[in-house]
Amino acid sequence: MLELKNVETYYGNIKALKGISLFVGDGEIITLIGANGAGKSTTLMTICGITPARIGDILFEKKSIRSLEPNRIVSLGISQVPEGRRIFPLLTVAENLDMGAFLRNDRAEIQKDLDYVFTLFPILKKRIHQQGGTLSGGEQQMLAISRALMSKPRLLLLDEPSLGLAPLAVQQIFQMIQKINSENKTTILLVEQNAFMALKVAHRGYVMENGTITLEGPAVDLLKDERIKRAYLGL
Amino acid sequence: MEYFLELLLGGLTRGSIYALIALGYTMVYGIIELINFAHGEIYMIGAFTALIIASVLTFHGFTGFSVLILASVVAVIYSAAYGYTVEKIAYKPLRQAPRLSPLISAIGMSIFLQNYVLIAQTSDFLPFPNLIPELPFLEEYSHIMGPAQLLIVITTAVVTIILTLFIKFTKTGKAMRATAQDRNMAMLMGVNVNKIISNTFIIGSALAAIGGVLIASHIGRINFYIGFIAGIKAFTAAVLGGIGSIPGAVLGGLVLGWTESFATGYVSSDYEDVFAFLLLVLILIFRPAGLLGRSAIQKV
Numbered sequence: 027m028l029e030l031k032n033v034e035t036y037y038g039n040i041k042a043l044k045g046i047s048l049f050v051g052d053g054e055i056i057t058l059i060g061a062n063g064a065g066k067s068t069t070l071m072t073i074c075g076i077t078p079a080r081i082g083d084i085l086f087e088k089k090s091i092r093s094l095e096p097n098r099i100v101s102l103g104i105s106q107v108p109e110g111r112r113i114f115p116l117l118t119v120a121e122n123l124d125m126g127a128f129l130r131n132d133r134a135e136i137q138k139d140l141d142y143v144f145t146l147f148p149i150l151k152k153r154i155h156q157q158g159g160t161l162s163g164g165e166q167q168m169l170a171i172s173r174a175l176m177s178k179p180r181l182l183l184l185d186e187p188s189l190g191l192a193p194l195a196v197q198q199i200f201q202m203i204q205k206i207n208s209e210n211k212t213t214i215l216l217v218e219q220n221a222f223m224a225l226k227v228a229h230r231g232y233v234m235e236n237g238t239i240t241l242e243g244p245a246v247d248l249l250k251d252e253r254i255k256r257a258y259l260g261l
Numbered sequence: 262m263e264y265f266l267e268l269l270l271g272g273l274t275r276g277s278i279y280a281l282i283a284l285g286y287t288m289v290y291g292i293i294e295l296i297n298f299a300h301g302e303i304y305m306i307g308a309f310t311a312l313i314i315a316s317v318l319t320f321h322g323f324t325g326f327s328v329l330i331l332a333s334v335v336a337v338i339y340s341a342a343y344g345y346t347v348e349k350i351a352y353k354p355l356r357q358a359p360r361l362s363p364l365i366s367a368i369g370m371s372i373f374l375q376n377y378v379l380i381a382q383t384s385d386f387l388p389f390p391n392l393i394p395e396l397p398f399l400e401e402y403s404h405i406m407g408p409a410q411l412l413i414v415i416t417t418a419v420v421t422i423i424l425t426l427f428i429k430f431t432k433t434g435k436a437m438r439a440t441a442q443d444r445n446m447a448m449l450m451g452v453n454v455n456k457i458i459s460n461t462f463i464i465g466s467a468l469a470a471i472g473g474v475l476i477a478s479h480i481g482r483i484n485f486y487i488g489f490i491a492g493i494k495a496f497t498a499a500v501l502g503g504i505g506s507i508p509g510a511v512l513g514g515l516v517l518g519w520t521e522s523f524a525t526g527y528v529s530s531d532y533e534d535v536f537a538f539l540l541l542v543l544i545l546i547f548r549p550a551g552l553l554g555r556s557a558i559q560k561v
Protein backbone atom coordinates (compact mmCIF):
# COMPACT_ATOMS: atom_id res chain seq x y z
CA MET A 27 0.00 0.00 0.00
CA LEU A 28 2.73 2.45 1.02
CA GLU A 29 6.39 2.22 0.21
CA LEU A 30 9.22 4.60 1.06
CA LYS A 31 12.37 4.14 -0.97
CA ASN A 32 15.55 5.67 0.33
CA VAL A 33 13.81 8.90 1.39
CA GLU A 34 15.87 11.88 2.49
CA THR A 35 14.27 14.98 4.03
CA TYR A 36 16.00 18.18 5.04
CA TYR A 37 15.21 21.11 7.30
CA GLY A 38 17.29 23.77 5.60
CA ASN A 39 20.71 22.15 5.48
CA ILE A 40 20.02 19.69 8.24
CA LYS A 41 19.34 16.18 7.04
CA ALA A 42 16.57 14.79 9.24
CA LEU A 43 15.85 11.61 7.26
CA LYS A 44 18.96 9.90 5.93
CA GLY A 45 17.58 7.40 3.46
CA ILE A 46 14.50 5.74 4.93
CA SER A 47 12.97 2.68 3.31
CA LEU A 48 9.88 1.05 4.65
CA PHE A 49 6.86 -0.84 3.48
CA VAL A 50 3.28 -0.92 4.75
CA GLY A 51 1.05 -3.68 3.39
CA ASP A 52 -2.71 -3.56 2.89
CA GLY A 53 -4.60 -3.89 6.17
CA GLU A 54 -1.50 -3.99 8.36
CA ILE A 55 -0.73 -2.12 11.55
CA ILE A 56 2.89 -1.09 11.29
CA THR A 57 4.68 0.68 14.09
CA LEU A 58 7.61 3.01 13.87
CA ILE A 59 9.41 3.32 17.19
CA GLY A 60 12.44 5.28 18.27
CA ALA A 61 13.73 7.86 20.68
CA ASN A 62 12.89 11.54 20.67
CA GLY A 63 14.43 13.30 17.68
CA ALA A 64 14.93 10.10 15.66
CA GLY A 65 12.87 11.44 12.76
CA LYS A 66 9.55 9.68 13.23
CA SER A 67 7.34 12.76 12.94
CA THR A 68 9.38 13.96 10.00
CA THR A 69 8.71 10.64 8.28
CA LEU A 70 4.95 11.13 8.62
CA MET A 71 5.11 14.77 7.50
CA THR A 72 7.17 13.70 4.51
CA ILE A 73 4.60 11.09 3.52
CA CYS A 74 1.90 13.80 3.70
CA GLY A 75 3.91 16.28 1.66
CA ILE A 76 4.28 18.91 4.39
CA THR A 77 8.08 18.50 4.49
CA PRO A 78 8.63 17.01 1.03
CA ALA A 79 11.36 14.45 0.40
CA ARG A 80 14.37 15.86 -1.38
CA ILE A 81 15.69 12.47 -2.49
CA GLY A 82 14.08 9.05 -2.90
CA ASP A 83 10.51 8.09 -3.72
CA ILE A 84 7.23 7.50 -1.95
CA LEU A 85 4.72 5.15 -3.55
CA PHE A 86 1.08 4.92 -2.51
CA GLU A 87 -0.72 2.06 -4.21
CA LYS A 88 2.20 1.85 -6.63
CA LYS A 89 2.01 5.49 -7.74
CA SER A 90 4.53 8.11 -6.72
CA ILE A 91 3.14 10.76 -4.39
CA ARG A 92 6.48 12.35 -3.64
CA SER A 93 5.92 15.62 -5.45
CA LEU A 94 2.18 16.00 -4.82
CA GLU A 95 0.69 18.86 -2.79
CA PRO A 96 -0.60 17.84 0.67
CA ASN A 97 -4.24 18.34 -0.33
CA ARG A 98 -3.80 15.93 -3.27
CA ILE A 99 -2.25 13.35 -0.98
CA VAL A 100 -5.20 13.59 1.43
CA SER A 101 -7.58 13.12 -1.48
CA LEU A 102 -5.86 9.82 -2.34
CA GLY A 103 -6.82 8.45 1.08
CA ILE A 104 -3.97 9.24 3.48
CA SER A 105 -4.84 10.94 6.73
CA GLN A 106 -2.67 11.93 9.67
CA VAL A 107 -3.22 12.41 13.38
CA PRO A 108 -0.18 14.56 14.09
CA GLU A 109 1.92 14.77 17.19
CA GLY A 110 0.29 16.96 19.84
CA ARG A 111 -3.15 16.35 18.21
CA ARG A 112 -3.34 19.84 16.73
CA ILE A 113 -7.05 20.30 17.18
CA PHE A 114 -8.28 23.62 15.77
CA PRO A 115 -8.73 25.24 19.17
CA LEU A 116 -11.35 27.84 18.22
CA LEU A 117 -13.46 25.55 16.07
CA THR A 118 -16.14 23.52 17.79
CA VAL A 119 -15.92 19.75 17.96
CA ALA A 120 -18.49 19.58 15.15
CA GLU A 121 -16.48 22.00 13.02
CA ASN A 122 -13.27 20.09 13.64
CA LEU A 123 -15.01 16.95 12.41
CA ASP A 124 -16.36 18.88 9.39
CA MET A 125 -12.81 19.84 8.55
CA GLY A 126 -11.90 16.15 8.56
CA ALA A 127 -14.48 15.63 5.82
CA PHE A 128 -13.32 18.74 3.95
CA LEU A 129 -12.73 16.99 0.61
CA ARG A 130 -15.93 14.97 0.67
CA ASN A 131 -19.33 15.87 -0.72
CA ASP A 132 -21.29 12.70 -0.02
CA ARG A 133 -23.53 14.08 2.73
CA ALA A 134 -25.30 10.83 3.58
CA GLU A 135 -22.02 8.93 3.88
CA ILE A 136 -20.47 11.70 5.95
CA GLN A 137 -23.37 11.45 8.39
CA LYS A 138 -22.81 7.69 8.65
CA ASP A 139 -19.14 8.19 9.42
CA LEU A 140 -20.04 10.82 11.99
CA ASP A 141 -22.34 8.34 13.69
CA TYR A 142 -19.54 5.79 13.55
CA VAL A 143 -16.99 8.01 15.32
CA PHE A 144 -19.60 8.80 17.95
CA THR A 145 -19.96 5.08 18.63
CA LEU A 146 -16.18 4.84 18.97
CA PHE A 147 -15.97 7.91 21.23
CA PRO A 148 -19.43 8.71 22.69
CA ILE A 149 -17.99 11.55 24.80
CA LEU A 150 -17.43 13.61 21.64
CA LYS A 151 -21.14 13.74 21.01
CA LYS A 152 -21.64 15.37 24.39
CA ARG A 153 -18.96 17.92 23.59
CA ILE A 154 -20.18 18.62 20.06
CA HIS A 155 -20.73 22.37 20.47
CA GLN A 156 -17.69 22.98 22.66
CA GLN A 157 -14.57 24.61 21.25
CA GLY A 158 -11.80 22.11 20.55
CA GLY A 159 -9.36 23.96 22.75
CA THR A 160 -11.52 23.40 25.82
CA LEU A 161 -11.37 19.58 25.69
CA SER A 162 -9.12 17.51 27.94
CA GLY A 163 -6.00 15.88 26.48
CA GLY A 164 -7.66 12.50 26.15
CA GLU A 165 -10.74 13.99 24.53
CA GLN A 166 -8.58 15.98 22.12
CA GLN A 167 -6.84 12.77 21.10
CA MET A 168 -10.20 11.12 20.46
CA LEU A 169 -11.24 14.13 18.43
CA ALA A 170 -8.00 14.10 16.45
CA ILE A 171 -8.46 10.43 15.57
CA SER A 172 -12.12 10.98 14.72
CA ARG A 173 -11.30 13.99 12.58
CA ALA A 174 -8.78 11.92 10.64
CA LEU A 175 -11.34 9.13 10.19
CA MET A 176 -13.85 11.60 8.74
CA SER A 177 -11.83 11.71 5.53
CA LYS A 178 -12.44 7.95 5.19
CA PRO A 179 -8.72 7.20 4.87
CA ARG A 180 -7.34 3.98 3.57
CA LEU A 181 -4.08 4.70 5.33
CA LEU A 182 -4.12 6.30 8.78
CA LEU A 183 -0.91 7.79 10.15
CA LEU A 184 -0.84 8.20 13.94
CA ASP A 185 1.91 10.17 15.66
CA GLU A 186 2.33 9.29 19.33
CA PRO A 187 -1.38 9.06 20.14
CA SER A 188 -0.63 7.93 23.70
CA LEU A 189 1.62 10.88 24.57
CA GLY A 190 0.60 12.65 27.75
CA LEU A 191 -2.46 10.50 28.41
CA ALA A 192 -3.43 8.78 31.66
CA PRO A 193 -2.83 4.99 31.66
CA LEU A 194 -6.51 4.22 31.28
CA ALA A 195 -6.86 6.55 28.30
CA VAL A 196 -3.75 4.97 26.74
CA GLN A 197 -5.37 1.54 26.99
CA GLN A 198 -8.52 2.88 25.39
CA ILE A 199 -6.69 4.55 22.51
CA PHE A 200 -4.76 1.39 21.64
CA GLN A 201 -7.97 -0.64 21.76
CA MET A 202 -9.58 1.80 19.35
CA ILE A 203 -6.61 1.61 17.00
CA GLN A 204 -7.04 -2.15 16.78
CA LYS A 205 -10.77 -1.76 16.37
CA ILE A 206 -10.44 0.76 13.55
CA ASN A 207 -7.98 -1.53 11.80
CA SER A 208 -10.11 -4.66 12.08
CA GLU A 209 -13.56 -3.13 11.51
CA ASN A 210 -12.76 -0.90 8.54
CA LYS A 211 -9.69 -2.58 7.10
CA THR A 212 -7.94 0.74 7.60
CA THR A 213 -4.20 0.35 7.22
CA ILE A 214 -2.31 2.01 10.06
CA LEU A 215 1.18 3.40 10.45
CA LEU A 216 1.65 4.04 14.16
CA VAL A 217 4.51 6.15 15.49
CA GLU A 218 5.14 5.59 19.18
CA GLN A 219 7.58 6.09 21.99
CA ASN A 220 5.55 3.66 24.05
CA ALA A 221 7.27 0.77 22.26
CA PHE A 222 5.76 -1.96 24.37
CA MET A 223 2.15 -1.04 23.72
CA ALA A 224 2.83 -0.30 20.07
CA LEU A 225 4.49 -3.65 19.43
CA LYS A 226 1.60 -5.37 21.19
CA VAL A 227 -0.94 -4.10 18.68
CA ALA A 228 1.25 -3.99 15.55
CA HIS A 229 1.92 -6.69 13.02
CA ARG A 230 5.38 -5.46 12.12
CA GLY A 231 7.67 -2.76 13.39
CA TYR A 232 10.55 -0.53 12.36
CA VAL A 233 13.07 0.98 14.74
CA MET A 234 14.43 4.38 13.93
CA GLU A 235 17.58 6.08 15.21
CA ASN A 236 19.06 9.34 14.07
CA GLY A 237 17.20 9.51 10.78
CA THR A 238 17.80 5.93 9.72
CA ILE A 239 16.03 2.61 10.17
CA THR A 240 18.19 0.34 12.25
CA LEU A 241 15.97 -2.66 12.82
CA GLU A 242 12.80 -4.15 11.41
CA GLY A 243 10.73 -7.29 11.70
CA PRO A 244 7.52 -8.88 12.98
CA ALA A 245 6.30 -7.23 16.17
CA VAL A 246 6.46 -10.47 18.16
CA ASP A 247 10.14 -10.85 17.27
CA LEU A 248 10.97 -7.25 18.09
CA LEU A 249 9.31 -7.63 21.50
CA LYS A 250 11.78 -10.43 22.22
CA ASP A 251 14.83 -8.68 20.74
CA GLU A 252 17.50 -8.02 23.37
CA ARG A 253 18.53 -4.67 21.88
CA ILE A 254 14.98 -3.41 21.90
CA LYS A 255 14.33 -4.67 25.38
CA ARG A 256 17.32 -2.72 26.60
CA ALA A 257 16.83 0.49 24.62
CA TYR A 258 13.06 0.92 24.46
CA LEU A 259 11.30 -1.41 26.81
CA GLY A 260 13.35 -0.61 29.88
CA LEU A 261 13.93 -4.30 30.62
CA MET B 262 -28.06 67.81 21.34
CA GLU B 263 -28.49 68.20 17.63
CA TYR B 264 -24.77 68.94 17.33
CA PHE B 265 -23.95 65.82 19.31
CA LEU B 266 -26.16 63.77 17.01
CA GLU B 267 -24.45 65.24 13.99
CA LEU B 268 -21.05 64.27 15.36
CA LEU B 269 -22.31 60.85 16.34
CA LEU B 270 -23.63 60.14 12.84
CA GLY B 271 -20.59 61.73 11.22
CA GLY B 272 -18.36 59.44 13.27
CA LEU B 273 -20.50 56.47 12.37
CA THR B 274 -20.06 57.20 8.67
CA ARG B 275 -16.34 57.70 8.95
CA GLY B 276 -16.00 54.65 11.17
CA SER B 277 -17.96 52.51 8.71
CA ILE B 278 -15.48 53.28 5.97
CA TYR B 279 -12.56 52.54 8.28
CA ALA B 280 -14.29 49.29 9.18
CA LEU B 281 -14.71 48.25 5.54
CA ILE B 282 -11.01 48.74 4.91
CA ALA B 283 -9.93 47.37 8.29
CA LEU B 284 -11.68 44.07 7.48
CA GLY B 285 -9.17 43.47 4.70
CA TYR B 286 -6.19 44.16 6.96
CA THR B 287 -7.50 41.96 9.69
CA MET B 288 -8.45 39.02 7.47
CA VAL B 289 -5.09 38.94 5.74
CA TYR B 290 -3.29 39.26 9.04
CA GLY B 291 -5.40 36.47 10.51
CA ILE B 292 -4.40 34.09 7.74
CA ILE B 293 -0.76 34.92 6.97
CA GLU B 294 0.26 37.34 9.73
CA LEU B 295 1.19 40.02 7.24
CA ILE B 296 0.36 43.71 7.44
CA ASN B 297 -0.66 44.27 3.84
CA PHE B 298 0.51 47.84 3.41
CA ALA B 299 -0.73 47.89 -0.18
CA HIS B 300 -4.31 47.45 1.02
CA GLY B 301 -4.99 51.20 1.13
CA GLU B 302 -3.89 51.43 -2.50
CA ILE B 303 -6.42 48.77 -3.46
CA TYR B 304 -9.10 51.04 -1.98
CA MET B 305 -7.72 53.96 -3.97
CA ILE B 306 -7.71 51.90 -7.16
CA GLY B 307 -11.34 50.99 -6.46
CA ALA B 308 -12.22 54.69 -6.30
CA PHE B 309 -10.35 55.46 -9.54
CA THR B 310 -11.95 52.55 -11.37
CA ALA B 311 -15.36 53.75 -10.29
CA LEU B 312 -14.53 57.28 -11.44
CA ILE B 313 -13.55 56.06 -14.91
CA ILE B 314 -16.58 53.82 -15.27
CA ALA B 315 -18.92 56.49 -13.95
CA SER B 316 -17.53 59.05 -16.39
CA VAL B 317 -17.96 56.69 -19.34
CA LEU B 318 -21.47 55.73 -18.30
CA THR B 319 -22.52 59.32 -17.66
CA PHE B 320 -21.15 60.29 -21.06
CA HIS B 321 -23.39 57.62 -22.59
CA GLY B 322 -26.44 59.01 -20.86
CA PHE B 323 -26.77 56.71 -17.86
CA THR B 324 -27.89 58.38 -14.66
CA GLY B 325 -28.36 57.93 -10.94
CA PHE B 326 -28.41 54.62 -9.19
CA SER B 327 -27.55 52.48 -12.22
CA VAL B 328 -24.24 54.33 -12.56
CA LEU B 329 -23.46 53.75 -8.89
CA ILE B 330 -24.22 50.04 -9.11
CA LEU B 331 -22.33 49.44 -12.35
CA ALA B 332 -19.33 51.50 -11.28
CA SER B 333 -19.22 49.69 -7.95
CA VAL B 334 -19.41 46.26 -9.54
CA VAL B 335 -16.56 47.00 -11.94
CA ALA B 336 -14.51 48.61 -9.15
CA VAL B 337 -15.00 45.56 -6.95
CA ILE B 338 -13.93 43.17 -9.71
CA TYR B 339 -10.98 45.29 -10.71
CA SER B 340 -9.73 45.82 -7.16
CA ALA B 341 -10.19 42.14 -6.35
CA ALA B 342 -8.03 41.31 -9.37
CA TYR B 343 -5.41 43.75 -8.11
CA GLY B 344 -5.46 42.29 -4.59
CA TYR B 345 -5.15 38.78 -5.99
CA THR B 346 -2.26 39.75 -8.23
CA VAL B 347 -0.39 41.68 -5.52
CA GLU B 348 -0.46 38.58 -3.32
CA LYS B 349 0.78 36.33 -6.11
CA ILE B 350 3.59 38.68 -7.16
CA ALA B 351 4.73 40.28 -3.94
CA TYR B 352 3.88 37.93 -1.07
CA LYS B 353 3.55 34.34 -2.23
CA PRO B 354 7.20 33.99 -3.33
CA LEU B 355 8.25 35.18 0.14
CA ARG B 356 6.07 32.87 2.17
CA GLN B 357 9.00 30.91 3.60
CA ALA B 358 11.20 33.99 3.98
CA PRO B 359 11.83 35.79 7.29
CA ARG B 360 8.85 37.85 8.40
CA LEU B 361 10.42 41.17 7.58
CA SER B 362 10.72 40.36 3.87
CA PRO B 363 7.02 40.28 2.93
CA LEU B 364 6.50 43.39 5.07
CA ILE B 365 9.08 45.29 3.04
CA SER B 366 7.60 43.88 -0.12
CA ALA B 367 4.21 45.20 1.01
CA ILE B 368 5.58 48.70 1.54
CA GLY B 369 7.21 48.51 -1.88
CA MET B 370 3.93 47.44 -3.46
CA SER B 371 2.14 50.33 -1.79
CA ILE B 372 4.62 52.89 -3.12
CA PHE B 373 4.59 51.26 -6.55
CA LEU B 374 0.80 51.37 -6.86
CA GLN B 375 0.64 55.00 -5.70
CA ASN B 376 3.17 56.07 -8.27
CA TYR B 377 1.63 53.96 -10.96
CA VAL B 378 -1.70 55.73 -10.49
CA LEU B 379 0.07 59.07 -10.16
CA ILE B 380 1.71 58.58 -13.56
CA ALA B 381 -1.29 56.99 -15.26
CA GLN B 382 -3.68 59.66 -13.93
CA THR B 383 -2.54 62.90 -12.32
CA SER B 384 -1.33 64.23 -9.00
CA ASP B 385 -4.23 66.68 -8.79
CA PHE B 386 -7.47 65.98 -7.09
CA LEU B 387 -10.08 64.81 -9.59
CA PRO B 388 -13.74 65.59 -9.00
CA PHE B 389 -15.77 62.50 -8.29
CA PRO B 390 -19.42 62.66 -9.39
CA ASN B 391 -22.07 62.36 -6.71
CA LEU B 392 -23.54 58.99 -7.62
CA ILE B 393 -25.84 58.78 -4.65
CA PRO B 394 -29.32 60.09 -5.40
CA GLU B 395 -31.18 62.37 -2.98
CA LEU B 396 -33.70 60.63 -0.80
CA PRO B 397 -36.83 62.72 -0.21
CA PHE B 398 -37.56 61.31 3.24
CA LEU B 399 -34.09 62.35 4.42
CA GLU B 400 -34.35 65.97 3.33
CA GLU B 401 -35.61 67.14 6.68
CA TYR B 402 -32.51 65.72 8.37
CA SER B 403 -30.03 66.64 5.67
CA HIS B 404 -27.89 68.66 8.07
CA ILE B 405 -27.18 65.62 10.23
CA MET B 406 -27.40 62.73 7.78
CA GLY B 407 -27.31 62.81 4.00
CA PRO B 408 -28.16 59.94 1.66
CA ALA B 409 -24.48 59.15 1.12
CA GLN B 410 -23.93 58.72 4.83
CA LEU B 411 -26.99 56.55 5.17
CA LEU B 412 -25.86 54.37 2.28
CA ILE B 413 -22.37 54.01 3.74
CA VAL B 414 -23.67 52.90 7.12
CA ILE B 415 -26.21 50.48 5.67
CA THR B 416 -23.74 49.00 3.21
CA THR B 417 -21.17 48.43 5.93
CA ALA B 418 -23.72 46.78 8.17
CA VAL B 419 -24.98 44.49 5.40
CA VAL B 420 -21.48 43.58 4.22
CA THR B 421 -20.34 42.81 7.75
CA ILE B 422 -23.31 40.55 8.36
CA ILE B 423 -22.81 38.69 5.08
CA LEU B 424 -19.10 38.28 5.77
CA THR B 425 -19.75 36.98 9.28
CA LEU B 426 -22.26 34.42 8.02
CA PHE B 427 -19.87 33.40 5.26
CA ILE B 428 -16.99 32.83 7.68
CA LYS B 429 -19.18 31.03 10.14
CA PHE B 430 -21.20 28.71 7.94
CA THR B 431 -19.64 28.05 4.55
CA LYS B 432 -17.05 25.42 3.81
CA THR B 433 -14.60 28.04 2.59
CA GLY B 434 -15.25 30.13 5.70
CA LYS B 435 -14.47 27.19 7.96
CA ALA B 436 -11.35 26.44 5.97
CA MET B 437 -10.28 30.07 6.38
CA ARG B 438 -10.64 29.87 10.13
CA ALA B 439 -8.84 26.53 10.25
CA THR B 440 -6.00 27.93 8.12
CA ALA B 441 -5.71 30.94 10.43
CA GLN B 442 -5.44 28.68 13.47
CA ASP B 443 -3.01 26.07 12.10
CA ARG B 444 -1.97 26.28 8.48
CA ASN B 445 -0.18 22.93 8.20
CA MET B 446 -3.02 21.14 9.91
CA ALA B 447 -5.47 22.69 7.47
CA MET B 448 -3.29 21.34 4.67
CA LEU B 449 -3.49 17.90 6.28
CA MET B 450 -7.28 18.18 6.07
CA GLY B 451 -7.00 18.66 2.33
CA VAL B 452 -7.38 22.44 2.29
CA ASN B 453 -5.66 24.11 -0.63
CA VAL B 454 -4.07 26.84 1.42
CA ASN B 455 -2.94 28.85 -1.61
CA LYS B 456 -6.54 29.11 -2.69
CA ILE B 457 -7.66 30.16 0.78
CA ILE B 458 -5.03 32.90 0.88
CA SER B 459 -6.08 34.11 -2.57
CA ASN B 460 -9.72 34.15 -1.49
CA THR B 461 -8.82 36.21 1.55
CA PHE B 462 -7.11 38.83 -0.58
CA ILE B 463 -9.99 38.86 -3.05
CA ILE B 464 -12.61 39.36 -0.34
CA GLY B 465 -10.59 42.02 1.49
CA SER B 466 -9.94 43.91 -1.75
CA ALA B 467 -13.59 43.78 -2.76
CA LEU B 468 -14.60 45.31 0.58
CA ALA B 469 -11.97 48.02 0.24
CA ALA B 470 -13.28 48.85 -3.25
CA ILE B 471 -16.81 49.24 -1.92
CA GLY B 472 -15.43 51.60 0.72
CA GLY B 473 -13.49 53.49 -1.93
CA VAL B 474 -16.50 54.07 -4.18
CA LEU B 475 -18.74 55.13 -1.31
CA ILE B 476 -16.34 57.56 0.28
CA ALA B 477 -15.23 59.08 -3.03
CA SER B 478 -18.83 59.65 -3.93
CA HIS B 479 -19.49 61.18 -0.50
CA ILE B 480 -16.46 63.48 -0.42
CA GLY B 481 -16.51 64.28 -4.12
CA ARG B 482 -12.84 64.18 -5.04
CA ILE B 483 -9.98 61.69 -5.18
CA ASN B 484 -6.27 61.53 -5.88
CA PHE B 485 -3.54 58.89 -5.84
CA TYR B 486 -2.77 59.54 -2.18
CA ILE B 487 -6.18 58.85 -0.57
CA GLY B 488 -5.31 55.19 -0.04
CA PHE B 489 -2.32 56.01 2.10
CA ILE B 490 -4.21 58.09 4.64
CA ALA B 491 -7.26 55.85 4.72
CA GLY B 492 -4.99 52.81 4.89
CA ILE B 493 -3.17 54.06 7.97
CA LYS B 494 -6.42 54.94 9.66
CA ALA B 495 -8.00 51.61 8.86
CA PHE B 496 -4.89 49.78 9.97
CA THR B 497 -5.11 51.69 13.25
CA ALA B 498 -8.73 50.61 13.51
CA ALA B 499 -7.78 46.98 12.93
CA VAL B 500 -5.13 47.12 15.65
CA LEU B 501 -7.51 48.95 17.99
CA GLY B 502 -10.13 46.26 17.60
CA GLY B 503 -7.61 43.42 17.77
CA ILE B 504 -5.88 42.49 14.56
CA GLY B 505 -7.10 39.16 13.22
CA SER B 506 -10.59 39.65 14.65
CA ILE B 507 -13.45 40.46 12.30
CA PRO B 508 -15.84 41.96 14.87
CA GLY B 509 -12.75 43.74 16.21
CA ALA B 510 -12.14 45.45 12.87
CA VAL B 511 -15.68 46.79 12.80
CA LEU B 512 -15.62 47.91 16.42
CA GLY B 513 -12.16 49.45 15.98
CA GLY B 514 -13.35 51.33 12.90
CA LEU B 515 -16.35 52.75 14.71
CA VAL B 516 -14.42 53.71 17.84
CA LEU B 517 -11.83 55.46 15.71
CA GLY B 518 -14.48 57.21 13.64
CA TRP B 519 -16.24 58.50 16.73
CA THR B 520 -13.00 59.58 18.39
CA GLU B 521 -12.06 61.63 15.36
CA SER B 522 -15.52 63.04 14.92
CA PHE B 523 -15.88 64.17 18.53
CA ALA B 524 -12.32 65.46 18.70
CA THR B 525 -12.97 67.54 15.61
CA GLY B 526 -16.35 68.73 16.82
CA TYR B 527 -15.56 69.61 20.42
CA VAL B 528 -11.86 70.45 20.26
CA SER B 529 -10.52 71.31 16.85
CA SER B 530 -10.02 69.54 13.57
CA ASP B 531 -6.29 70.07 14.09
CA TYR B 532 -6.44 67.50 16.86
CA GLU B 533 -8.28 64.82 14.93
CA ASP B 534 -5.21 62.67 14.31
CA VAL B 535 -3.71 63.42 17.71
CA PHE B 536 -6.74 61.93 19.44
CA ALA B 537 -6.90 59.01 17.04
CA PHE B 538 -3.35 57.96 17.72
CA LEU B 539 -3.51 58.80 21.40
CA LEU B 540 -6.38 56.35 21.60
CA LEU B 541 -4.30 53.75 19.79
CA VAL B 542 -1.37 54.18 22.15
CA LEU B 543 -3.60 53.97 25.21
CA ILE B 544 -5.29 50.81 24.00
CA LEU B 545 -1.98 49.20 23.15
CA ILE B 546 -0.72 49.98 26.64
CA PHE B 547 -3.75 48.68 28.49
CA ARG B 548 -4.97 46.00 26.08
CA PRO B 549 -2.04 45.03 23.85
CA ALA B 550 -4.12 42.52 21.89
CA GLY B 551 -6.74 45.17 21.04
CA LEU B 552 -10.34 45.47 22.17
CA LEU B 553 -11.52 42.08 20.92
CA GLY B 554 -8.19 40.47 20.06
CA ARG B 555 -6.80 37.32 21.53
CA SER B 556 -3.42 37.29 23.13
CA ALA B 557 -0.78 35.31 21.25
CA ILE B 558 -0.91 32.58 23.86
CA GLN B 559 -4.61 32.04 23.40
CA LYS B 560 -4.28 31.92 19.65
CA VAL B 561 -1.96 28.92 19.56
Ligand SMILES: Nc1ncnc2c1ncn2[C@@H]1O[C@H](COP(=O)(O)OP(=O)(O)O)[C@@H](O)[C@H]1O
Nearest residue numbers: 037040042060061062063064065066067068069
Ligand atom coordinates in the same frame (compact mmCIF):
# COMPACT_ATOMS: atom_id res chain seq x y z
N1 LIG C 1 10.78 22.30 11.93
C1 LIG C 1 12.03 21.83 12.14
N2 LIG C 1 13.11 22.58 11.82
C2 LIG C 1 14.36 22.12 12.01
N3 LIG C 1 14.64 20.91 12.49
C3 LIG C 1 13.62 20.11 12.84
C4 LIG C 1 12.26 20.53 12.67
N4 LIG C 1 11.45 19.53 13.09
C5 LIG C 1 12.27 18.55 13.50
N5 LIG C 1 13.57 18.88 13.34
C6 LIG C 1 14.74 18.02 13.67
O1 LIG C 1 14.64 16.85 12.91
C7 LIG C 1 14.98 15.72 13.70
C8 LIG C 1 13.85 14.73 13.71
O2 LIG C 1 12.76 15.29 14.43
P1 LIG C 1 11.35 14.56 14.54
O3 LIG C 1 10.97 14.02 13.21
O4 LIG C 1 10.42 15.49 15.18
O5 LIG C 1 11.72 13.35 15.51
P2 LIG C 1 10.77 12.42 16.36
O6 LIG C 1 9.36 12.59 15.89
O7 LIG C 1 11.28 11.04 16.14
O8 LIG C 1 10.93 12.84 17.80
C9 LIG C 1 15.35 16.25 15.08
O9 LIG C 1 16.76 16.36 15.16
C10 LIG C 1 14.71 17.59 15.11
O10 LIG C 1 15.46 18.47 15.91
Ligand SMILES: [Mg+2]
Nearest residue numbers: 066067068109
Ligand atom coordinates in the same frame (compact mmCIF):
# COMPACT_ATOMS: atom_id res chain seq x y z
MG1 LIG D 1 7.78 13.23 16.96
